[in-house]
Amino acid sequence: MRDLEQLHHDLLTMSSMVEEMIHLSVDTLSEPSYEKAAELAAKDDIIDRWDVRLEENCLKVLALHQPVAIDLRRLTTVLKITAELERVADLGVHIAERACSLINGPAIVVPDRLQVMVRSSVEMLHRSINAYVQLDSNMARRVCDDDDGIDELNRLIINELSAQMQANPSCIESALHLFSASRHVERVADHATNIAEDVVYLVEGEIIRHRTHLKKGDITP
Numbered sequence: 001m002r003d004l005e006q007l008h009h010d011l012l013t014m015s016s017m018v019e020e021m022i023h024l025s026v027d028t029l030s031e032p033s034y035e036k037a038a039e040l041a042a043k044d045d046i047i048d049r050w051d052v053r054l055e056e057n058c059l060k061v062l063a064l065h066q067p068v069a070i071d072l073r074r075l076t077t078v079l080k081i082t083a084e085l086e087r088v089a090d091l092g093v094h095i096a097e098r099a100c101s102l103i104n105g106p107a108i109v110v111p112d113r114l115q116v117m118v119r120s121s122v123e124m125l126h127r128s129i130n131a132y133v134q135l136d137s138n139m140a141r142r143v144c145d146d147d148d149g150i151d152e153l154n155r156l157i158i159n160e161l162s163a164q165m166q167a168n169p170s171c172i173e174s175a176l177h178l179f180s181a182s183r184h185v186e187r188v189a190d191h192a193t194n195i196a197e198d199v200v201y202l203v204e205g206e207i208i209r210h211r212t213h214l215k216k217g218d219i220t221p
Contacts, residue, residue: 003061004071007054007078011085014050015129017043018085018092022125022188025092026118028099029110029181037096047089054082070202077202081132084191084198088125091184091191098181101174108174111160114182117153120146121185124192131196137203143196144208150189157182 021043028036058079061067067075102108124143131140161175161182197209 003057003065004067004074007057007061007075010050010054010057011078011081012129012133014047014054014082014085017047017050018089019122019126019129021047021089021092022095022122025095025099026115026122026185028096029114029118032099032103033096034100034103037093037100040093040096044089044093047086051082051086055079058082073202073205077132077198080198081129081195084195088188088191091187095181095184098177098184101177105174105177106171108161108164108171108178110178111157113153113157113160114178114185117150117157117182117185117189120153121150121189121192124150124189125195128192128195128199131199132202135199135203137200140196140199140203141208144193144200147189147193150186154182154186 021040024036024043025040058075061075065071124146127139128143131137131143158179161178165172165175194209197207200206200208
């Protein structure tokens with residue numbers, strides 16, 4: 001279906017823009033910049049427009065073609081991935097805002113683990129999109145498996161920042177901003193995981209979201 005192929009192309013364009021935003025936003029953690037934060041906010045407005053465009057086109061395909069089976073799964077997957085990418089773009093703006101809050105605040109040591117977590121989270125996002133492009137559910141499942149490692153890194157970063165706050169109370173405000181930045185980066189990995197789960201659904205027709213917390217048949221009316 002030609003309309004579906006156009007949706008696929010538009011989704012990849014949006015994904016590329018979001019990945020670029022995240023790379024720019026994490027750069028601000030080491031070099032805070034009001035100008036970069038404003039640039040990211042402008043890019044986020046563009047992503048919002050892409051989000052609306054893709055949703056409208058998905059609804060158009062639903063109305064005109066009434067897709068079934070794999071085409072219907074692909075359409076619903078595009079809708080879900082688009083929403084995840086829009087939220088990742090928002091996180092990019094939030095990370096830059098937290099970085100700007102460090103400019104006039106007390107000096108603080110940015111944990112090395114934060115950069116490690118940034119690289120890993122962005123790589124998860126990239127691999128989740130690759131899994132969609134290649135229709136590779138095994139790659140998508142590996143992305144899901146990596147989320148626990150990001151959660152552990154976030155916990156270690158919070159512990160390290162807490163130790164800095166105890167040793168030097170004057171840096172509490174800056175540490176709290178880094179707390180938020182770390183949480184935003186961790187959320188990027190969460191959205192990458194959501195995308196990967198959507199890919200598994202697309203390829204296998206199996207819903208694995210919440211699988212670690214809920215067994216099949218466990219829902220109570």
